[in-house]
Each structure stands twice: as structure tokens, then as C-alpha cells.
Amino acid sequence: MNKTWFAYVASVLVLIAAVLAGVMIGSVSIPIQVLWNPNFDEGLANILWNIRMPRVVLAGLVGASLAMAGAAFQGLLRNPLADPYTLGVSSGASVGAVVTLFFGISIPFLGLFTLPVLSMIGAFLTMIIVMGFAKLVDRTMKMETIILTGIIFSSFLGSLLSLMIALSGEELRQIIGWLLGSVSMRGWPYVKMALPFMIIGFVLLWLNRREINALLFGEERAKHLGVDVKKRKMMILTGGSILTGAAVSVSGTIGFVGLVIPHTIRILWGADHRHVLPLSFINGASLLIVCDLVSRTIISPSELPIGVITAFIGAPVFAFIFWKQRRKGSV
Amino acid sequence: MLNVQGLTGGYHTVPVVKDVSFTVKKGEMLGILGPNGSGKSTLLKVISGVLPMQSGTVDLDGKAIHKYASKELAKHMAVLPQLHVHAFSNTVRETISLGRYPHQSGFFSSWSDKDEKAIQDAMRLTDVKMYENTYLDELSGGEQQRVFVAQALAQQAKIILLDEPTNHLDIAHQQQLLDTIKLQANEKDLTIISVFHDMNLASLYCDRLLLLENGVVKIIGEPHVVLKQKQIESVYKARVSSHPHPEQPKPQITLLPSLGDLQVDELITKEHFTVSNENVVLHSKTPLKTVSSAVVNAGSGWFRSFVNRHVKADYECDDSTQEMVDYLEAQGFSTTDTVGMMTAVRTENAVIEEYKGTFGSIIIAVTAGVGNAVDVSKAFEREDVPYVGTINTWIIVNGKLSDEAFIQAMITATEAKTKALQHEDVRDPLTNTLATGTSTDSLLVAATQKGQLLQYAGPITEIGKCIGRGVFESTTLAIKRYKKAKGM
Structure with missing residues (x-):
């Protein structure tokens, strides 16, 4: 129990540190007092609350969603290689976004939000199609069926993306930039748009934390332990997909967070998903906030795509932990 | 306790078990025997609801098994399948705690004293307490199997279904495991249905045996009625001989090799x-x-x-x-x-x-x-x-x-x-x-x-x-x- 408490305390402290660093450091350094004293310097307060804070919060939410979705998918599919993108939901979201950029679509009333809205619709449609197809193929929706269906649809949608990239002209840079992921220049509206979905996804997964533990031992075993496997599986798939769809539609396809955070948590603190889920949530947020900070400061004033940084920082850290603790956990 | 009538079912549309009927009384231990592919495991899976039944009924305490909600059924019936592989590493404690799943509910986990007592008892009975914080994949096959028995015991169900619980275990672990199960069954008046590969073990521990042949019940009864030489020979297509156990009033089946002329005749003079x-x-x-x-x-x-x-x-x-x-x-x-x-x-x-x-x-x-x-x-x-x-x-x-x-x-x-x-x-x-x-x-x-x-x-x-x-x-x-x- 002590170990678990330590995990939570340490994770929250790291998150707070990440948030503070995220809002204070940048092209303009902002002293910490500005947080509670807007009158200290109105210009700085404006930067902090309207530019830095929404960016940090969005990065945090995206990171948290991807990490938690990854943890849930790995547990549910009993596959350490599963990540939030396994089901193809992210490819659907990407197609929605790239279509917007490629055709220069701008829906009245939505304006700049055309892209995230279409992206979210893409994610949602993909989720329904993938699950519907998996169910059509195999009524019991075995894990293998779900993974294979996800791969089929990911590949198909991926080829659509490639097609549009191949045919694109000046939009190419925009498309690539979006695909590599970014949380810059989004502001509070993006946060507001993604937040409700993220809450729904979070609650759906949180309600199934014990069921994921049981499902780790296989569907049959879970059923014998009293889990309503069909219903619970649907809830977990839906929850994870909603989190993924919401994250991708506001930030692009940021890789690695959904894979590395849950594994790190499991190696450090065990595979009990009652804790893996919330701890992934917290640490996913921290990782992405830090990565975003690095991406915008390392070659300032230019920005690197955040997806480049996540793997760049995440992979060595993961490798180190993996090597250090390889005897304790099996991945 | 459990009443199975005219049960037909199995994979897809071809039934593997056909018209199986039997009842198990409270506190009884029933062994299911049969050659490979005779439908032993399938029968267990149809009874536990993992595989569909085409016709027939399975009643548990007078109520059809499919009318139980998932959690409700798990409170009455625990199932221990054959050894499994895991994708992630859980500790022994986490694994056994899952046995309490059907007893828990609510948005926040509520681990009660009753839950704690149940898993402590289960760990004590199966002698895995010392591994409480060890990872499952660091244990041997026999120890893992004991952990899963503990999980099933923690479920505190009145009826336990086992599928070849002694698979891959050496004789000492076979004995320990079955002794534990049998003693538990006696002490808590549990009902046990277990598939056995080894008919001698089944004979030693079970009150009654059910012999399956091609998905059909050949005979059901006490071990001495089931483990008869001619009957076993005809079902298993092997030469055997039946002998009394040296200590228990149970028959044991010995294989008779068909080596024919390999042995030399010698005349003693x-x-x-x-x-x-x-x-x-x-x-x-x-x-x-x-x-x-x-x-x-x-x-x-x-x-x-x-x-x-x-x-x-x-x-x-x-x-x-x-x-x-x-x-x-x-x-x-x-x-x-x-x-x-x-x-x-x-x-x-x-x-x-x-x-x-x-x-x-x-x-x-x-x-x-x-x-x-x-x-x-x-x-x-x-x-x-x-x-x-x-x-x-x-x-x-x-x-x-x-x-x-x-x-x-x-x-x-x-x-x-x-x-x-x-x-x-x-x-x-x-x-x-x-x-x-x-x-x-x-x-x-x-x-x-x-x-x-x-x-x-x-x-x-x-x-x-x-x-x-x-x-x-x-x-x-x-x-x-x-x-x-x-x-x-």
C-alpha cells in the first residue's frame, strides 16, 4: 500500500512541477507570482492564462488520454504492443483532419474548428465501423478479431492518407505538421471541445478497472470470475476509443505516450489496473507537458513537432527503466 | 445442487456433447473421465456457460444457469481452467484478490474485511501465503496452479468446476492440490466437478465418476462400477488391468503394454x-x-x-x-x-x-x-x-x-x-x-x-x-x- 501511495504522491508532484515549468518557461520567462497575482504584470498574465496555460492543459489532457487509453487497450487485448492507435480510431481521426486540410474545407459557423470537428467525426465513424465489422466477423468479438480488424482498417485509412499526401501540393507541410502532432496555438476552445469526451472516456475506463484486471487472465477466466465480458469489453473499447479520438482530433497523432507510459507504470508499480489507469493518466499528462516544453524551447524560436520529442525523450527513458527493472516485470 | 438434463452442445453447430444427463449432490466430488476428444472439457465449458448449449438444461440450485447474472453465477460457481499464459505480470495477491470480484461493486473499490479474510484463508489453505507479493510468472507451474486454486476458493462459491487441475504437476503437487481441494470440499461442504486425464487420481479422490465416450455418457457411478477392465478397454481402446489400491478402497487401472514377442521365453529347469x-x-x-x-x-x-x-x-x-x-x-x-x-x-x-x-x-x-x-x-x-x-x-x-x-x-x-x-x-x-x-x-x-x-x-x-x-x-x-x- 505504501508503495502505491508513494506512486500517487510522486506522480502528482511531477505533474505539478511539469505544469509550473510549462507555464513559466518559454520565449518570455514568467515569474511564478503571476499565477496568483495578475496585477504583477498584465502582459505576462495575459501570456500565461491565454497562451501558455491552455497549451499546457491541452498537452496534459492529450497525454493523459492517450496513456490511459493505451493502458486499457493493452490490458483488454492482453497484448503489450497494443496502443491507442491499434483499433484504427486515430487513422479515422487523421483522415478527417487531412481531408479538411487537403480540400481546404471550412464549414460555416465552425470556421477554424472545422478540422477538429471533422476529425472527431472521422474517429467516431471509424470506431463504429471497426467494432461493427469485428462483431459481424465474430459475434463473441475475440481479442484477435479486434486486433486484426483494427489493423485492416488502419491500413486502409493509412493508404487514403498516403494518397492525399501524394496528391497534395502546398498543403503538404501543413498535413505533415498536423500528422506529427502539436498542441500549439489551440487555446481554451480546443480544451473545452475535447474535455467532455475525455471525461466520458475516463469514466468508462475507470468503471472497468477491476474488469481489466480480470480480463488480463483471458476472457474465459474473466467470465468465470463473474465479469459480464461482452458488455465490459464494449465499454472499455468505447471508452478507449473516445479518449483516443478526442486526443487525436485536437493534437494530431502523437505517438509513443500510449505505449511507453502504461508499461513504465507496470514495471515500476505492478500490473494492477486499478492503479495503472489513474497513474497512466497522471504521468501521461506530465510526459506530454514536458515534451511540449522541450519541443518549443529546444530550437526556439522554431518549434519541433511534439511527436518527434515524445519518442526522442521517451524511448531512452523507457529503455533505461526496462533494463533496470527487467527482472521484475514481463513485458 | 447441480442438475444436468439432456444436455447437447459444444462448438459451432456440431454438438460435441450429446444428451448428457446427471445430477451432483451437495458435498459430492464428481470426476469426468474419457479419452482425448471425448468432450470432457467441452462438457465443463457448456455447464459453466462458456460454450453454447443446443438443447437440454443445466440447473444450479433449481435455477437455470443462463438466468443467473454474471456476478451472481460467479458467487455460486467457481471455475478453474487449465494453466494459462499471461501477458502481464500480476502478483499472487492481486491474482487471488480477483476471486473477490463478484462480491464487490461500486464506483470506488470497497475492499472489506470479509474480502481480506477470504483471500487470507485461501492463501493459507493452498500454502501460497509466502508468495503473496511475488510475481506470478516467477512461480513454477505447480505453484501457479495453487494460486489459481486459491483464487477459486476466494470466490467462496459452493460449487467448483475444475479442468484437469493436476495437468503438468509432479505427483507430490498432484497429491497436495487434490488433498487441499478434497479437504476443503469436506470441510465447507463444497461440490466439486473435475475433469481428469488420469483415471487413477480420479478414482482416488472422487465419490463418483462419469465416463464419456464420443460425447455420450457411457456410465456414471462409483469408481468400482466405472473402472472395470472390460469397460475401460472398450472406451479407451487400450489393454488395461484393474487392481485395488493398496490403501484406499478404490480401483486403480494399470496399462498392459502390447509388446508381444519382444520378451524371450525361458524355461526354468x-x-x-x-x-x-x-x-x-x-x-x-x-x-x-x-x-x-x-x-x-x-x-x-x-x-x-x-x-x-x-x-x-x-x-x-x-x-x-x-x-x-x-x-x-x-x-x-x-x-x-x-x-x-x-x-x-x-x-x-x-x-x-x-x-x-x-x-x-x-x-x-x-x-x-x-x-x-x-x-x-x-x-x-x-x-x-x-x-x-x-x-x-x-x-x-x-x-x-x-x-x-x-x-x-x-x-x-x-x-x-x-x-x-x-x-x-x-x-x-x-x-x-x-x-x-x-x-x-x-x-x-x-x-x-x-x-x-x-x-x-x-x-x-x-x-x-x-x-x-x-x-x-x-x-x-x-x-x-x-x-x-x-x-x-
Whole structure:
């Protein structure tokens, strides 16, 4: 129990540190007092609350969603290689976004939000199609069926993306930039748009934390332990997909967070998903906030795509932990 | 408790189990047996609801099993499948705690004292408490299986379904696991249904057995009704023999290899014996099936060497068996392949005779002394302690004897020996009545078990005639030699 408490305390402290660093450091350094004293310097307060804070919060939410979705998918599919993108939901979201950029679509009333809205619709449609197809193929929706269906649809949608990239002209840079992921220049509206979905996804997964533990031992075993496997599986798939769809539609396809955070948590603190889920949530947020900070400061004033940084920082850290603790956990 | 009626079901549209009906009472342990592919595991899966049923009913406590909600069913029925693989590493405690899943509910986990007690009890009973914080994949297969038994026990269901719980376990772990389950079943009045690969284990632990053949119930009943030689042979298509367990009133099935001509036939003759003033020895190339009252390797078994050793009349030893084992070892005999007897009589006076019958032949070997002659009908008047053997009789049969023939051969031999004592007018020195034997006679019947089966060996069977005549003549001659040596 002590170990678990330590995990939570340490994770929250790291998150707070990440948030503070995220809002204070940048092209303009902002002293910490500005947080509670807007009158200290109105210009700085404006930067902090309207530019830095929404960016940090969005990065945090995206990171948290991807990490938690990854943890849930790995547990549910009993596959350490599963990540939030396994089901193809992210490819659907990407197609929605790239279509917007490629055709220069701008829906009245939505304006700049055309892209995230279409992206979210893409994610949602993909989720329904993938699950519907998996169910059509195999009524019991075995894990293998779900993974294979996800791969089929990911590949198909991926080829659509490639097609549009191949045919694109000046939009190419925009498309690539979006695909590599970014949380810059989004502001509070993006946060507001993604937040409700993220809450729904979070609650759906949180309600199934014990069921994921049981499902780790296989569907049959879970059923014998009293889990309503069909219903619970649907809830977990839906929850994870909603989190993924919401994250991708506001930030692009940021890789690695959904894979590395849950594994790190499991190696450090065990595979009990009652804790893996919330701890992934917290640490996913921290990782992405830090990565975003690095991406915008390392070659300032230019920005690197955040997806480049996540793997760049995440992979060595993961490798180190993996090597250090390889005897304790099996991945 | 559990009532299965006309159950048909299995994978896809082709039913694997067909029209299966049985009931299990509370506190009962039922074993499901059958050859590979006979539908044992499928039956278990259909009962537990993992596989669909096409027709029939499964009632648990009077309620159809599919009418239970998932959690409700798990409170009543725990299922332990075969060993599984895991994608991630859970600790033993986490794994066992999952057994409490059906008892928990709510948005936040509520781990009650009752939950804690249930898993502590389960860990204690299965002896995995010391692994509480160990990762599952660091444990051996046997230990993992015990953890899953603990998980099922923590579920606190009244009925437990097991699928080959002892798969991949060595015999010590098989015993531990099944002892735990059986003792739990008795203590908590649990009902157990278990699929078994090993019918001997099933026989030992189950109250009743259900034998499946091609998805259909062949027979259901107590182990002695199910594990009958002919029945098992017809269902499993293998040659077997049924024997009683040495300790439990349960039958055990032994496989009979069909090796045919691999074994060499050997005929035992007088020339196989060597006689010296120290011992009488028989060496056979192939093991003989033996029943004897010897000092070393008494009872029944298969042996190749037979030793009748001369010891001094005042031989005394606290542990004569160990002393005899030491002697055999010193003489270069294998102590696990040799039957050893003792006699105070001089072994060079041994009588060894061969008798031929239509069935084959027998060799009788007798060493006799009548110093301790006893009239068995008056023996209750005596108070002396046993001495070393005096009339040692060996009957070596070139033939195949049934169990009853072995016993009849011993009766026939004993009657013939008694007749020989009578003929020589040997008397019990205490009562002066005719002696029937001596105080410590030994008898050995050994057979090559080749050739046609001799079902009986009573006095008027062919072999009985040989034994009767042979033992009488040999014993008479041996007593004469004894008397002569003693100067009587």
C-alpha cells in the first residue's frame, strides 16, 4: 500500500512541477507570482492564462488520454504492443483532419474548428465501423478479431492518407505538421471541445478497472470470475476509443505516450489496473507537458513537432527503466 | 445442487456433447473421465456457460444457469481452467484478490474485511501465503496452479468446476492440490466437478465418476462400477488391468503394454539351481511373478533371483530383514530383484525335483527340518517365539497362473507338506500329536507367466496334481535327509 501511495504522491508532484515549468518557461520567462497575482504584470498574465496555460492543459489532457487509453487497450487485448492507435480510431481521426486540410474545407459557423470537428467525426465513424465489422466477423468479438480488424482498417485509412499526401501540393507541410502532432496555438476552445469526451472516456475506463484486471487472465477466466465480458469489453473499447479520438482530433497523432507510459507504470508499480489507469493518466499528462516544453524551447524560436520529442525523450527513458527493472516485470 | 438434463452442445453447430444427463449432490466430488476428444472439457465449458448449449438444461440450485447474472453465477460457481499464459505480470495477491470480484461493486473499490479474510484463508489453505507479493510468472507451474486454486476458493462459491487441475504437476503437487481441494470440499461442504486425464487420481479422490465416450455418457457411478477392465478397454481402446489400491478402497487401472514377442521365453529347469552348504540359489533370465512369505521382498512382485540361505540354529538378530539385505548385497545380489529366505537347515540337503504336466512343468525345491514341528490345531497351547524358517518350499511354474491359481497353488502345496509330515510321522514334541508343519515355514510360488493361462491350481487340476505330488515327494525326501543327517 505504501508503495502505491508513494506512486500517487510522486506522480502528482511531477505533474505539478511539469505544469509550473510549462507555464513559466518559454520565449518570455514568467515569474511564478503571476499565477496568483495578475496585477504583477498584465502582459505576462495575459501570456500565461491565454497562451501558455491552455497549451499546457491541452498537452496534459492529450497525454493523459492517450496513456490511459493505451493502458486499457493493452490490458483488454492482453497484448503489450497494443496502443491507442491499434483499433484504427486515430487513422479515422487523421483522415478527417487531412481531408479538411487537403480540400481546404471550412464549414460555416465552425470556421477554424472545422478540422477538429471533422476529425472527431472521422474517429467516431471509424470506431463504429471497426467494432461493427469485428462483431459481424465474430459475434463473441475475440481479442484477435479486434486486433486484426483494427489493423485492416488502419491500413486502409493509412493508404487514403498516403494518397492525399501524394496528391497534395502546398498543403503538404501543413498535413505533415498536423500528422506529427502539436498542441500549439489551440487555446481554451480546443480544451473545452475535447474535455467532455475525455471525461466520458475516463469514466468508462475507470468503471472497468477491476474488469481489466480480470480480463488480463483471458476472457474465459474473466467470465468465470463473474465479469459480464461482452458488455465490459464494449465499454472499455468505447471508452478507449473516445479518449483516443478526442486526443487525436485536437493534437494530431502523437505517438509513443500510449505505449511507453502504461508499461513504465507496470514495471515500476505492478500490473494492477486499478492503479495503472489513474497513474497512466497522471504521468501521461506530465510526459506530454514536458515534451511540449522541450519541443518549443529546444530550437526556439522554431518549434519541433511534439511527436518527434515524445519518442526522442521517451524511448531512452523507457529503455533505461526496462533494463533496470527487467527482472521484475514481463513485458 | 447441480442438475444436468439432456444436455447437447459444444462448438459451432456440431454438438460435441450429446444428451448428457446427471445430477451432483451437495458435498459430492464428481470426476469426468474419457479419452482425448471425448468432450470432457467441452462438457465443463457448456455447464459453466462458456460454450453454447443446443438443447437440454443445466440447473444450479433449481435455477437455470443462463438466468443467473454474471456476478451472481460467479458467487455460486467457481471455475478453474487449465494453466494459462499471461501477458502481464500480476502478483499472487492481486491474482487471488480477483476471486473477490463478484462480491464487490461500486464506483470506488470497497475492499472489506470479509474480502481480506477470504483471500487470507485461501492463501493459507493452498500454502501460497509466502508468495503473496511475488510475481506470478516467477512461480513454477505447480505453484501457479495453487494460486489459481486459491483464487477459486476466494470466490467462496459452493460449487467448483475444475479442468484437469493436476495437468503438468509432479505427483507430490498432484497429491497436495487434490488433498487441499478434497479437504476443503469436506470441510465447507463444497461440490466439486473435475475433469481428469488420469483415471487413477480420479478414482482416488472422487465419490463418483462419469465416463464419456464420443460425447455420450457411457456410465456414471462409483469408481468400482466405472473402472472395470472390460469397460475401460472398450472406451479407451487400450489393454488395461484393474487392481485395488493398496490403501484406499478404490480401483486403480494399470496399462498392459502390447509388446508381444519382444520378451524371450525361458524355461526354468533344475540346472538353473545351484546348491552349496551356504545357500540354494535360482537365477532366472526373465523375472518371475512371485508370491512368497520370504524375509526379503515378501508378498508379491517380479523377481529374477531367489536365495534360500543357511544360518546357524542360534541365529538371532534384531533386524533380520536388514541383516538379510546386507548379506544379499555382500553376495552380489540385487536387493530389489531378489527374494531372500533363511533356514537353519543345511542347504546341501535341499531336494530339487522337476515334474512335467500337459500345461508345462514345475520345479519343486524344499529344505526341511522338523526340530520345531508344530501341530497347528494345538498351537494355541504354545508360548514360544518364532525361529528362523525350517521347511522352506519353492514352487517354480513354467506356465501362466491367474491370481486365484497362485492362491490355490499355495493351498495345495501346504496340504501336500502336511501330508508328508504325517507320512514321516513327525510329531509335535509338546503335545505328541501329528505335526502339520513347523513354527516358521515359508512358501514361495513363482511363475514365468508364459504360455496358456492356468486359471485354477486346485488338487485335481493338471498343475495341482504336479504340485501335490511334487511337494509331498520332495518334502518327504527332505525330511528323510534331515533325519539321516541328525542321525535319527
